Amino acid sequence: MPVPPDSEPTVAPSATPLSHGDARFRALVERVRDYAIVLLDPDGIIQSWNQGVEAIVGYAADEVIGKPATIFYDDEAVQRGAPAYELRTAREDGGYEEEGWRLRRNGTRFWANVTITPLQDEQGRHAGFVAIMRDLTARRDQERLLRESEERFRLLVSGVKDYAIFMLNPNGEVASWNAGAQAIKGYTANEILGRHFSVFYPPEVIARHWPEHELQVARETGRFEDEALRVRKDGTTFWANVVITALRDSHGELRGFAKVTRDMTTMKRVEELQDNERRMSEFLAMLGHELRNPLSPLQSALDILELKPKDERAIEWTRKVFGRQVRQLARLVDDLLDIGRITSGKVQLRFAPIDFGELVEETVEGMRPQLEARSQSLTVTIPPEPVIVRGDATHLAQIVTNLVGNACKYTHEHGRIQVGIEVDAGFVTLRVADNGIGLAPELVPRMFELFVQGNRALDRKEGGLGIGLTLVKRLAEMHGGTVAGSSPGINQGSQFTVRLPVMTNAQVREAHQGHGGDADAHYRVMVIDDNADVANSLAMLLQTLGHEVEVAGDGVTALARAPLFAPDLVLLDIGLPRMSGFDVARVMRTLPALANTTIVACTGYGQEDDRRRVREAGFDQHLVKPVRIEDLRAIFERMAPPAESAAATGTG
Secondary structure (H helix, E strand, O other): OOOOOOOOOOOOOOOOOOOOHHHHHHHHHHHHHOOOOEEEOOOEEEEOOHHHHHHHHHHOOHOOOEEEEEHHHOHHHHHHHHHHHHHHHHHHHHHEEEEEEOOOOOOEEEEEEEEEEEEEOOOOOOEEEEEEEEEEEEHHHHHHHHHHHHHHHHHHHHHHOEEEEEEEEOOOOOOOOHHHHHHHHOOOHHOOOOOHHHHOOOOHHHOOOOHHHHHHHHHHHHHHEEEEEEEEEOOOOEEEEEEEEEEEOOOEEEEEEEEEEEEOOOOOOOOHHHHHHHHHHHHHHHHHHHHHHHHHHHHHHHHHHHHOOOHHHHHHHHHHHHHHHHHHHHHHHHHHHHHHHHHHHOOOOOOOEEHHHHHHHHHHHHHHHHHHHOOOOEEEEOOOOOOOOEEEEHEEEEEHHHHHHHHHHOOOOEEEEEEEEEOOOEEEEEEEOOOOOOOOOHHHHHHHOOOOOOOOOOOOOOOOOOOOHOOOHHHHHHOOOOOEEEEOOOOOOEEEEEEEEOOHHHHHHHHHHHHOOOOOOEEEEEEOOOOHHHHHHHHHHHHHHOOOOEEEHHHHHHHHHHHHHHOOOOEEEEOOOOOOOOHHHHOOOOOOHHOOOEEEEEEEEHHHHHHHHHHHHOOOOEEOOOOOHHHHHHHHHOOOOOOOOOHHHHHO
């Protein structure tokens, strides 16, 4: 094997032994200290010495000349004939080279690079050998340490399970794989090596060439970092922190990329829970603030009434205070109930053809006093022709009320509010714009999230619970529509648009043909509730609507009166004394006089198990208190025409 050019000086074989050669060349060789250079006779006896022998092996000239070369070998090597084998091989093959252990004068070993070159005299006869040794112990130790370090690093990387650590070649194909990569991404090394790393990305991310973008950034800047969704082998996604580092050799050539991925799903969930907890705490604090606001004037008005004022103006003032604040409390409670029902999927919309333009106009007109109190200008643009949508009138009006109410609330006095609808391509768009306080850019993407609000300072003028826009979004979606919002920035106003599908003429005709009841007809209604205030107030509402009402405070009394009264509709509480509403309903279903009666559970219990028990007891419908006038009207619309009058059935 040839000797590397950088590992030893060149000593050309000579036809004459070195001891008979040029004196200057011999002096040069003798002064070399990095290489031990000795001349051996044909039997392996040392004939010459240089300073390298003393520096590397420790022998002076008089200690080594005339001795066999076996003094450089340990006993084990001598016993197995290594010195003789090396000389024989050098003579037969024209040279010998190896790396192995050699022995110093003090008995310690060193790792040597050894070359042995045979020499010939002028007649071509074998004249001996030149042996050159170089001490490579330090280099060997460094290489060993490097190998051990690389092995430790390999074991460290391959054993890490909390991070996916792997290599990509310059084309983005997976070139290595560790235990963490398998644990996080689900692939074994055999399944993933050689495949492009884009397999870890969702299809829509691949479609916009994001994996290639990541490598391009890493190639140009040295690294790329991102947090986003990644895909496991089984198709599930996880939230990942990804760092890609470009790897270059000493010449600056790209050799590939190191990619480290950490599964952040659990941390992300914890952050979301903490954020939700913070927002809930803020919401509860704001809820307390909002509920106490109307209670304060109510308490003052009540105190005034207890003083029995004779001034009619004071009495009129208290009446108006009660009206305004009760409406405010009702609105808060309604919003809370609606957001609870909607987010849990328990709200039931009562769809019917509705002139959306008329609904918007009527709703906005009802809000004019609120806007006029702040001296705000309101512009309403409604097309003259009907715009029919399939919707729930109450909840569509709630959408309009929330959007216009927000515009009023967050627009300064003397501000401008614009409301308009327009029809295009089978859809109607409601647009509510203002020149109010607007939204900060960071809030725009989150404006429809529950409990998200802008200014939360305790001294802010405007109230609200941060649920209005969430209600708008959910209700619009439940009507098959969409909602969007925008704002150029703080103090630059905002705009909200709701887009709903418009009904065709055929759809309107079909809906009207399926309409059975008559909301203006007059029915006999029995109200059964042990709470006298609830029963009497509900009875008064029904009577105001033009219906004949009978009230009973318990089930036994109701069952005694029902056959004589023969109600078309029974509004029945569940939690009754003497016998439950379930039992009352079961008995009523056996009475011939009530064969065509609609029985509706009217209760504060609204869980799924409660609804199941209501159905099993024979109820036709289930209403959760408080019962609203819209609920009653919807029931009457679905009922058959009213039965004959009580007199015709023999009752007075």
